[in-house]
Amino acid sequence: MLxxxxxxxxxxxxxxxxxxxxxxxxxxxxGMATAQAAETRKEAKLDIAAGGALNIVNxxxxxxxxxxxxxxxxxxxxxxxxxxxxDQNASGNKERVELRTHVLPNEKPSADExxxxxxxxxxxxxxxxxxxxxxxxTVDGLKGDIGLSSETGQITLHNVVKSHVxxxxxxAGVTLTDVTLSRVDLxxxxxxxxxxxxxGQRVTAGTTSGNIEYRGDxxxxxxxxxxxxxxxxxxxxxxxxxxxxxxRSTNGPVxxxxxxxxxxxxxxxxxQGRSFAGTSNSGSSSVELQSFSGKIRxxxx
Amino acid sequence: MNxxxxxxxxxxxxxxxxxxxxxxxxxxxxxxASLVQDLRYIAEQAKLLLPxxxxxxxxxxxxxxxxxxxxxxxxxxxPPGHIQKNSTPHQAKNWTPVxxxxxxxxxxIFAVVLINYKPNQLPQTQLSAxxxxxxxxxxxxxxxxxISQLSQQAPDARGAYESSLRDVNAYISDAQQAAERxxxxxxxxxxxxxxYEQKEMLYxxxxxxSLP
Numbered sequence: 001m002l003x004x005x006x007x008x009x010x011x012x013x014x015x016x017x018x019x020x021x022x023x024x025x026x027x028x029x030x031g032m033a034t035a036q037a038a039e040t041r042k043e044a045k046l047d048i049a050a051g052g053a054l055n056i057v058n059x060x061x062x063x064x065x066x067x068x069x070x071x072x073x074x075x076x077x078x079x080x081x082x083x084x085x086x087d088q089n090a091s092g093n094k095e096r097v098e099l100r101t102h103v104l105p106n107e108k109p110s111a112d113e114x115x116x117x118x119x120x121x122x123x124x125x126x127x128x129x130x131x132x133x134x135x136x137x138t139v140d141g142l143k144g145d146i147g148l149s150s151e152t153g154q155i156t157l158h159n160v161v162k163s164h165v166x167x168x169x170x171x172a173g174v175t176l177t178d179v180t181l182s183r184v185d186l187x188x189x190x191x192x193x194x195x196x197x198x199x200g201q202r203v204t205a206g207t208t209s210g211n212i213e214y215r216g217d218x219x220x221x222x223x224x225x226x227x228x229x230x231x232x233x234x235x236x237x238x239x240x241x242x243x244x245x246x247x248r249s250t251n252g253p254v255x256x257x258x259x260x261x262x263x264x265x266x267x268x269x270x271x272q273g274r275s276f277a278g279t280s281n282s283g284s285s286s287v288e289l290q291s292f293s294g295k296i297r298x299x300x301x
Numbered sequence: 302m303n304x305x306x307x308x309x310x311x312x313x314x315x316x317x318x319x320x321x322x323x324x325x326x327x328x329x330x331x332x333x334a335s336l337v338q339d340l341r342y343i344a345e346q347a348k349l350l351l352p353x354x355x356x357x358x359x360x361x362x363x364x365x366x367x368x369x370x371x372x373x374x375x376x377x378x379x380p381p382g383h384i385q386k387n388s389t390p391h392q393a394k395n396w397t398p399v400x401x402x403x404x405x406x407x408x409x410i411f412a413v414v415l416i417n418y419k420p421n422q423l424p425q426t427q428l429s430a431x432x433x434x435x436x437x438x439x440x441x442x443x444x445x446x447x448i449s450q451l452s453q454q455a456p457d458a459r460g461a462y463e464s465s466l467r468d469v470n471a472y473i474s475d476a477q478q479a480a481e482r483x484x485x486x487x488x489x490x491x492x493x494x495x496x497y498e499q500k501e502m503l504y505x506x507x508x509x510x511s512l513p
Contacts, residue, residue, distance in 0.1 A: 131509070133458070133510065149506065151458065151461065151506060151510070152461065168502050168505075168506065170461060170462070170465055170503065170506055171461055171465065187498065187499060187502050189465040189468065189469060189499055189502070189503055190464070190465055190468065206495045206498065206499065207499075208465070208468045208469050208472050208496070208499050209468050227491065227492065227495045229468070229469075229471070229472035229475065229476075229492070229496065230468075230471075230472075248488045250475070250479050250488070250489065250492070267487070268487075268488070290488050290491060290492060292472065292475050292476060292479070292492055293475070
């Protein structure tokens with residue numbers, strides 16, 4: 001009798017569980033469908049004049065640019081809500097093309113809803129300007145005039161040759177890898193700057209509090225200037241590096257573990273632990289490391 | 302009334318006790334309330350340092366003898382009991398040299414305490430709720446204006462910009478001092494230029510951010 005009673009009581013519970021599971025599945029399904037509906041992927045092919053400029057303004061999400069054997073700018077972008085849209089503008093002669101994310105009137109999207117992910121393929125020789133607030137920027141293989149700016153989004157460049165690279169960041173980290181034969185101008189207030197095999201006529205990197213790390217041979221007979229207020233500067237050079245190097249800090253420690261030949265003449269009086277200077281091989285590139293209170297270290301690879 | 306307006310009339314409030322507006326601000330602002338409480342305490346303690354009694358006449362005699370020995374005093378000093386003709390008893394009683402010295406000491410102590418006074422730090426959220434007067438002094442008026450605009454247009458970014466501006470202002474200040482110490486120091490000049498470029502970059506970013 002008791003067993004029968006239990007069975008009677010259990011049966012409705014089982015049905016309830018099934019109903020609950022079905023309702024939950026339905027809810028999740030509707031949620032996913034809604035999310036998919038909010039997430040919209042679009043593609044566009046934009047005409048651009050040879051040597052023209054492409055400007056992209058996007059606050060959140062991401063921006064990825066790559067070079068391609070194409071004549072038009074190929075853009076794929078994914079929006080994450082219907083509260084924002086992407087405007088595509090071009091000047092009459094197609095010398096300037098702009099992609100700009102903006103919020104629709106009377107909409108207040110959340111940070112996630114305001115995101116747009118751009119994937120852009122750019123013809124050779126096009127100047128590129130990208131500005132974001134939190135969206136990371138990734139650039140691969142471009143050649144030309146490249147300007148990148150972000151408050152907090154990580155900025156990454158690789159495989160860039162014979163270009164003029166300008167990067168600005170507030171706290172975003174900046175990483176350049178295999179950027180060669182280029183003019184490079186980097187500034188970051190609080191972000192760390194990492195340079196791997198970055199060479200060219202003039203390479204400058206400055207921070208207020210961010211660290212600067214350089215790994216490479218400073219080749220090309222160029223001017224290399226790394227400056228910081230309170231960040232650390234770490235330079236790792238191979239024995240083959242041909243540099244004329246000076247390192248000076250107003251208040252920070254300066255250490256050298258790279259074999260340098262003393263210079264017969266210096267434009268300043270070296271101070272023990274605060275500055276040093278010397279050359280390696282023929283000293284073809286000028287390397288200047290300067291800090292106010294940050295530590296400067298030069299090491300052998 | 303906001304914190305800045307309140308702190309502009311702070312000396313009057315400490316002296317007179319303040320008025321209705323001041324009181325209502327004090328009741329809603331723990332930061333200013335704490336500041337006023339601390340300053341009143343300092344003022345009360347300073348009063349205790351003021352001279353209440355003249356020292357013993359023997360002290361004056363010894364001072365006089367010492368000064369005469371050193372050749373610093375030719376005539377005779379008037380001890381506090383020996384009132385000069387042109388002094389009123391009230392003046393003689395309250396403003397003896399020792400009294401002056403003690404009053405001066407009290408003023409110096411008060412000034413030192415005020416200079417070194419550091420109010421309790423509020424949490425960031427509370428600081429944001431207050432006006433710009435709660436910001437550290439190293440922001441100039443342009444910085445404050447920029448931060449104020451950011452607060453309206455992009456409140457989420459305010460903290461990061463404040464922190465970056467603070468750092469870059471320290472950079473400028475350090476580089477300026479180094480350049481002033483040695484005007485021929487090319488590194489200091491380059492650091493100063495770099496510092497200003499960093500600040501320019503922040504302003505450009507913030508301005509772009511705060512545009513409507």
